[in-house]
Amino acid sequence: MFLKGYLPYRLNLLAELTSENTQAIYRRRHDLTRPEWRVLVNLAEAESLTASELCDRVPAHKTKVSRALASLEAKGWLTRRTDAADRRVAHASLTLKGKRAFNRIRPEMEQATEALLAPLTPEERQRLDEGLKVLERLFGQA
Amino acid sequence: MFLKGYLPYRLNLLAELTSENTQAIYRRRHDLTRPEWRVLVNLAEAESLTASELCDRVPAHKTKVSRALASLEAKGWLTRRTDAADRRVAHASLTLKGKRAFNRIRPEMEQATEALLAPLTPEERQRLDEGLKVLERLFGQA
Protein backbone atom coordinates (compact mmCIF):
# COMPACT_ATOMS: atom_id res chain seq x y z
CA MET A 1 0.00 0.00 0.00
CA PHE A 2 1.21 3.40 -1.00
CA LEU A 3 -0.40 5.74 1.52
CA LYS A 4 0.29 3.81 4.70
CA GLY A 5 4.02 4.28 4.46
CA TYR A 6 3.83 7.76 3.06
CA LEU A 7 5.24 10.31 5.47
CA PRO A 8 2.97 13.32 4.87
CA TYR A 9 -0.05 11.04 5.17
CA ARG A 10 1.19 9.42 8.35
CA LEU A 11 1.92 12.76 9.95
CA ASN A 12 -1.37 14.33 8.95
CA LEU A 13 -3.31 11.37 10.23
CA LEU A 14 -1.46 11.26 13.55
CA ALA A 15 -1.84 15.01 13.93
CA GLU A 16 -5.57 14.74 13.39
CA LEU A 17 -6.03 11.84 15.76
CA THR A 18 -3.90 13.47 18.42
CA SER A 19 -5.73 16.78 18.10
CA GLU A 20 -9.21 15.39 18.35
CA ASN A 21 -9.60 15.57 22.12
CA THR A 22 -7.73 18.79 22.55
CA GLN A 23 -9.57 20.54 19.73
CA ALA A 24 -12.84 19.71 21.40
CA ILE A 25 -11.64 21.62 24.45
CA TYR A 26 -10.75 24.93 22.88
CA ARG A 27 -13.41 24.74 20.17
CA ARG A 28 -16.51 23.44 21.90
CA ARG A 29 -15.88 24.24 25.52
CA HIS A 30 -14.20 27.61 25.03
CA ASP A 31 -15.38 28.67 21.57
CA LEU A 32 -11.93 29.36 20.13
CA THR A 33 -10.52 28.57 16.72
CA ARG A 34 -7.08 27.02 16.52
CA PRO A 35 -5.42 30.28 15.46
CA GLU A 36 -7.13 32.04 18.36
CA TRP A 37 -5.93 29.42 20.80
CA ARG A 38 -2.37 29.61 19.52
CA VAL A 39 -2.32 33.38 19.62
CA LEU A 40 -3.55 33.16 23.19
CA VAL A 41 -0.78 30.77 24.15
CA ASN A 42 1.91 32.85 22.55
CA LEU A 43 0.74 36.03 24.18
CA ALA A 44 0.54 34.29 27.53
CA GLU A 45 4.18 33.35 27.15
CA ALA A 46 5.53 36.57 25.69
CA GLU A 47 3.84 39.48 27.44
CA SER A 48 3.47 41.59 24.28
CA LEU A 49 3.77 40.75 20.58
CA THR A 50 3.04 42.39 17.24
CA ALA A 51 0.98 40.65 14.57
CA SER A 52 4.14 39.92 12.57
CA GLU A 53 5.86 38.37 15.55
CA LEU A 54 2.80 36.23 16.10
CA CYS A 55 2.86 35.12 12.47
CA ASP A 56 6.34 33.73 13.04
CA ARG A 57 5.54 32.08 16.33
CA VAL A 58 2.06 30.67 15.82
CA PRO A 59 2.97 29.98 12.97
CA ALA A 60 0.28 31.16 10.58
CA HIS A 61 -0.49 33.44 7.71
CA LYS A 62 -1.09 37.06 8.62
CA THR A 63 -4.80 36.95 7.80
CA LYS A 64 -5.36 34.20 10.33
CA VAL A 65 -3.46 36.12 12.96
CA SER A 66 -5.26 39.33 12.10
CA ARG A 67 -8.65 37.71 12.53
CA ALA A 68 -7.63 35.88 15.67
CA LEU A 69 -6.45 39.15 17.20
CA ALA A 70 -9.68 40.90 16.23
CA SER A 71 -11.75 38.14 17.76
CA LEU A 72 -9.78 37.93 21.01
CA GLU A 73 -9.90 41.70 21.28
CA ALA A 74 -13.69 41.58 20.87
CA LYS A 75 -13.82 39.09 23.74
CA GLY A 76 -11.87 41.53 25.85
CA TRP A 77 -9.02 39.07 26.22
CA LEU A 78 -6.36 41.36 24.76
CA THR A 79 -5.68 44.98 23.98
CA ARG A 80 -3.58 46.54 21.27
CA ARG A 81 -1.65 49.78 21.33
CA THR A 82 0.05 51.20 18.29
CA ASP A 83 3.79 51.62 18.46
CA ALA A 84 4.89 55.17 19.10
CA ALA A 85 7.86 55.03 16.75
CA ASP A 86 6.16 53.13 13.91
CA ARG A 87 2.44 53.66 13.70
CA ARG A 88 1.93 50.71 11.33
CA VAL A 89 2.77 48.35 14.17
CA ALA A 90 0.49 47.35 17.05
CA HIS A 91 1.56 45.54 20.19
CA ALA A 92 -0.96 43.08 21.54
CA SER A 93 -1.01 41.91 25.12
CA LEU A 94 -3.43 39.89 27.20
CA THR A 95 -5.78 41.57 29.61
CA LEU A 96 -6.28 40.10 33.05
CA LYS A 97 -9.40 38.47 31.66
CA GLY A 98 -7.33 36.93 28.86
CA LYS A 99 -4.72 35.61 31.27
CA ARG A 100 -7.39 34.10 33.47
CA ALA A 101 -8.94 32.41 30.45
CA PHE A 102 -5.60 30.95 29.46
CA ASN A 103 -5.01 29.69 32.98
CA ARG A 104 -8.37 27.98 32.89
CA ILE A 105 -7.87 26.35 29.49
CA ARG A 106 -4.23 25.33 29.69
CA PRO A 107 -4.56 22.65 32.36
CA GLU A 108 -7.52 21.14 30.54
CA MET A 109 -5.39 20.89 27.43
CA GLU A 110 -2.47 19.32 29.23
CA GLN A 111 -4.71 16.89 30.99
CA ALA A 112 -6.36 15.80 27.74
CA THR A 113 -2.98 15.19 26.13
CA GLU A 114 -1.67 13.34 29.13
CA ALA A 115 -4.78 11.14 29.14
CA LEU A 116 -4.16 10.33 25.52
CA LEU A 117 -0.53 9.37 26.10
CA ALA A 118 -1.21 7.56 29.37
CA PRO A 119 -0.85 4.06 27.88
CA LEU A 120 2.68 4.80 26.65
CA THR A 121 5.69 3.68 28.65
CA PRO A 122 8.47 6.21 29.33
CA GLU A 123 10.58 4.32 26.84
CA GLU A 124 7.93 4.69 24.14
CA ARG A 125 7.55 8.39 24.85
CA GLN A 126 11.27 8.78 24.51
CA ARG A 127 11.18 6.99 21.16
CA LEU A 128 8.34 9.21 19.95
CA ASP A 129 10.18 12.35 21.01
CA GLU A 130 13.39 11.26 19.29
CA GLY A 131 11.51 10.55 16.09
CA LEU A 132 9.87 13.94 16.00
CA LYS A 133 13.17 15.63 16.79
CA VAL A 134 14.63 14.18 13.61
CA LEU A 135 12.09 16.09 11.57
CA GLU A 136 12.27 19.19 13.72
CA ARG A 137 15.98 19.38 13.15
CA LEU A 138 15.42 18.91 9.43
CA PHE A 139 13.09 21.89 9.36
CA GLY A 140 15.28 23.94 11.64
CA GLN A 141 12.58 24.04 14.29
CA ALA A 142 14.76 22.74 17.08
CA MET B 1 7.57 27.26 26.70
CA PHE B 2 4.31 25.41 26.67
CA LEU B 3 3.59 24.92 22.98
CA LYS B 4 7.00 23.78 21.80
CA GLY B 5 6.88 20.58 23.77
CA TYR B 6 3.21 20.04 23.28
CA LEU B 7 2.54 16.94 21.20
CA PRO B 8 -0.52 18.00 19.17
CA TYR B 9 1.24 21.22 18.28
CA ARG B 10 4.45 19.48 17.28
CA LEU B 11 2.60 16.99 15.11
CA ASN B 12 0.43 19.58 13.42
CA LEU B 13 3.40 21.77 12.66
CA LEU B 14 5.45 18.91 11.26
CA ALA B 15 2.49 17.69 9.23
CA GLU B 16 2.05 21.12 7.70
CA LEU B 17 5.71 21.59 6.91
CA THR B 18 5.99 18.13 5.43
CA SER B 19 2.87 18.57 3.32
CA GLU B 20 3.85 21.88 1.80
CA ASN B 21 5.69 20.54 -1.24
CA THR B 22 3.41 17.63 -1.87
CA GLN B 23 0.25 19.71 -1.56
CA ALA B 24 1.54 22.00 -4.26
CA ILE B 25 1.70 19.01 -6.58
CA TYR B 26 -1.83 17.71 -6.31
CA ARG B 27 -3.38 21.14 -5.74
CA ARG B 28 -1.66 23.45 -8.18
CA ARG B 29 -0.32 21.07 -10.79
CA HIS B 30 -3.26 18.66 -10.86
CA ASP B 31 -6.10 20.73 -9.44
CA LEU B 32 -7.14 18.24 -6.77
CA THR B 33 -8.18 18.84 -3.18
CA ARG B 34 -6.68 16.65 -0.50
CA PRO B 35 -9.82 14.53 -0.11
CA GLU B 36 -9.89 14.05 -3.89
CA TRP B 37 -6.26 12.98 -3.92
CA ARG B 38 -6.78 10.52 -1.09
CA VAL B 39 -9.88 9.04 -2.66
CA LEU B 40 -7.91 8.62 -5.86
CA VAL B 41 -5.11 6.80 -4.04
CA ASN B 42 -7.46 4.48 -2.22
CA LEU B 43 -9.36 3.58 -5.35
CA ALA B 44 -6.13 2.96 -7.19
CA GLU B 45 -5.19 0.47 -4.49
CA ALA B 46 -8.53 -1.21 -3.99
CA GLU B 47 -10.20 -1.66 -7.36
CA SER B 48 -13.70 -0.76 -6.13
CA LEU B 49 -14.97 0.90 -2.94
CA THR B 50 -18.20 2.34 -1.58
CA ALA B 51 -18.37 5.82 -0.07
CA SER B 52 -18.54 4.34 3.42
CA GLU B 53 -15.48 2.20 2.85
CA LEU B 54 -13.68 5.29 1.59
CA CYS B 55 -14.71 7.20 4.71
CA ASP B 56 -12.90 4.58 6.78
CA ARG B 57 -9.82 4.44 4.62
CA VAL B 58 -9.24 8.04 3.64
CA PRO B 59 -10.14 8.76 6.49
CA ALA B 60 -12.62 11.58 6.25
CA HIS B 61 -16.16 12.63 6.97
CA LYS B 62 -18.76 11.41 4.50
CA THR B 63 -19.45 14.87 3.09
CA LYS B 64 -15.84 15.26 2.08
CA VAL B 65 -15.85 11.85 0.45
CA SER B 66 -19.18 12.50 -1.26
CA ARG B 67 -17.90 15.73 -2.78
CA ALA B 68 -14.59 14.22 -3.75
CA LEU B 69 -16.39 11.37 -5.53
CA ALA B 70 -18.69 13.80 -7.34
CA SER B 71 -15.73 15.89 -8.48
CA LEU B 72 -13.64 12.94 -9.66
CA GLU B 73 -16.66 11.54 -11.45
CA ALA B 74 -17.15 14.87 -13.23
CA LYS B 75 -13.52 14.67 -14.37
CA GLY B 76 -14.25 11.25 -15.80
CA TRP B 77 -11.71 9.65 -13.48
CA LEU B 78 -14.17 7.25 -11.88
CA THR B 79 -17.56 5.66 -12.37
CA ARG B 80 -20.13 4.52 -9.86
CA ARG B 81 -22.62 1.72 -10.12
CA THR B 82 -25.28 1.09 -7.53
CA ASP B 83 -25.20 -2.22 -5.71
CA ALA B 84 -27.75 -4.71 -6.99
CA ALA B 85 -28.62 -6.09 -3.56
CA ASP B 86 -28.68 -2.75 -1.67
CA ARG B 87 -29.60 0.19 -3.83
CA ARG B 88 -28.43 2.75 -1.27
CA VAL B 89 -24.86 1.70 -1.89
CA ALA B 90 -22.70 2.70 -4.85
CA HIS B 91 -19.39 1.11 -5.79
CA ALA B 92 -16.85 3.52 -7.21
CA SER B 93 -13.94 2.45 -9.37
CA LEU B 94 -11.35 4.32 -11.40
CA THR B 95 -11.68 4.61 -15.13
CA LEU B 96 -8.65 4.08 -17.34
CA LYS B 97 -8.33 7.85 -17.39
CA GLY B 98 -8.35 7.92 -13.60
CA LYS B 99 -5.72 5.20 -13.36
CA ARG B 100 -3.50 7.04 -15.82
CA ALA B 101 -3.88 10.24 -13.82
CA PHE B 102 -2.86 8.44 -10.64
CA ASN B 103 0.13 6.90 -12.36
CA ARG B 104 1.20 10.37 -13.48
CA ILE B 105 0.79 12.00 -10.08
CA ARG B 106 2.09 9.29 -7.81
CA PRO B 107 5.75 9.40 -8.85
CA GLU B 108 5.74 13.17 -8.55
CA MET B 109 4.50 12.83 -5.00
CA GLU B 110 7.05 10.23 -4.06
CA GLN B 111 9.82 12.25 -5.61
CA ALA B 112 8.81 15.38 -3.70
CA THR B 113 8.80 13.48 -0.42
CA GLU B 114 12.10 11.83 -1.15
CA ALA B 115 13.62 15.23 -1.97
CA LEU B 116 12.41 16.53 1.36
CA LEU B 117 13.90 13.62 3.29
CA ALA B 118 17.11 13.50 1.27
CA PRO B 119 19.26 15.11 3.97
CA LEU B 120 18.34 12.41 6.50
CA THR B 121 20.66 9.49 7.13
CA PRO B 122 19.21 5.96 7.11
CA GLU B 123 19.65 5.91 10.86
CA GLU B 124 17.61 9.09 11.26
CA ARG B 125 14.87 7.75 9.02
CA GLN B 126 14.73 4.66 11.13
CA ARG B 127 14.40 6.77 14.26
CA LEU B 128 11.60 8.82 12.68
CA ASP B 129 9.75 5.71 11.63
CA GLU B 130 10.05 4.14 15.08
CA GLY B 131 8.72 7.27 16.71
CA LEU B 132 5.68 7.43 14.48
CA LYS B 133 5.02 3.75 14.99
CA VAL B 134 4.67 4.34 18.71
CA LEU B 135 1.71 6.60 18.07
CA GLU B 136 0.30 4.46 15.30
CA ARG B 137 0.21 1.50 17.64
CA LEU B 138 -1.46 3.66 20.27
CA PHE B 139 -4.22 4.55 17.83
CA GLY B 140 -4.50 1.05 16.51
CA GLN B 141 -3.43 2.15 13.06
CA ALA B 142 -0.61 -0.31 12.72
Next chain:
DNA sequence: GGGTATTAGTTGAAAATGTAACTATCAACG
Protein backbone atom coordinates in the same frame (compact mmCIF):
# COMPACT_ATOMS: atom_id res chain seq x y z
C1' DG C 1 -47.34 -6.64 5.79
C1' DG C 2 -46.92 -1.91 8.40
C1' DG C 3 -44.77 1.08 11.39
C1' DT C 4 -40.36 2.56 13.33
C1' DA C 5 -35.63 2.95 13.43
C1' DT C 6 -31.02 2.62 10.80
C1' DT C 7 -28.00 3.29 7.27
C1' DA C 8 -25.91 5.22 2.64
C1' DG C 9 -25.25 9.07 0.59
C1' DT C 10 -26.37 14.03 -0.90
C1' DT C 11 -27.35 18.84 -0.25
C1' DG C 12 -27.58 23.62 1.83
C1' DA C 13 -26.15 27.04 4.98
C1' DA C 14 -22.65 28.69 8.16
C1' DA C 15 -17.93 28.91 9.56
C1' DA C 16 -13.10 28.83 8.46
C1' DT C 17 -9.32 29.31 5.29
C1' DG C 18 -6.52 30.95 1.36
C1' DT C 19 -5.43 34.47 -2.01
C1' DA C 20 -5.18 38.86 -3.60
C1' DA C 21 -5.99 43.44 -3.33
C1' DC C 22 -6.07 47.28 -0.48
C1' DT C 23 -4.85 51.21 3.19
C1' DA C 24 -1.67 53.40 5.87
C1' DT C 25 2.83 54.21 7.24
C1' DC C 26 7.68 54.22 6.86
C1' DA C 27 12.40 54.08 4.35
C1' DA C 28 15.54 55.40 0.73
C1' DC C 29 17.30 58.16 -2.52
C1' DG C 30 17.33 61.87 -5.72
Next chain:
DNA sequence: CGTTGATAGTTACATTTTCAACTAATACCC
Protein backbone atom coordinates in the same frame (compact mmCIF):
# COMPACT_ATOMS: atom_id res chain seq x y z
C1' DC D 1 11.04 67.70 0.44
C1' DG D 2 8.89 64.32 -3.09
C1' DT D 3 8.65 60.31 -5.50
C1' DT D 4 9.22 55.31 -5.45
C1' DG D 5 9.32 51.11 -3.17
C1' DA D 6 8.78 48.24 0.89
C1' DT D 7 6.29 46.79 5.17
C1' DA D 8 2.29 46.09 8.86
C1' DG D 9 -1.96 44.97 8.98
C1' DT D 10 -6.94 44.73 7.29
C1' DT D 11 -10.60 43.68 4.14
C1' DA D 12 -13.01 41.34 0.23
C1' DC D 13 -13.89 37.40 -2.38
C1' DA D 14 -13.49 32.54 -3.70
C1' DT D 15 -12.77 27.98 -2.06
C1' DT D 16 -13.05 24.50 1.47
C1' DT D 17 -14.76 22.53 5.49
C1' DT D 18 -18.18 21.64 8.95
C1' DC D 19 -22.69 20.73 10.73
C1' DA D 20 -27.33 19.71 10.32
C1' DA D 21 -31.01 18.45 7.67
C1' DC D 22 -32.60 15.78 4.11
C1' DT D 23 -33.85 11.69 0.64
C1' DA D 24 -33.95 7.07 -0.39
C1' DA D 25 -33.50 2.49 0.72
C1' DT D 26 -33.10 -1.31 4.01
C1' DA D 27 -33.66 -3.79 8.57
C1' DC D 28 -36.23 -4.86 12.53
C1' DC D 29 -40.05 -6.40 14.93
C1' DC D 30 -44.76 -6.91 16.24
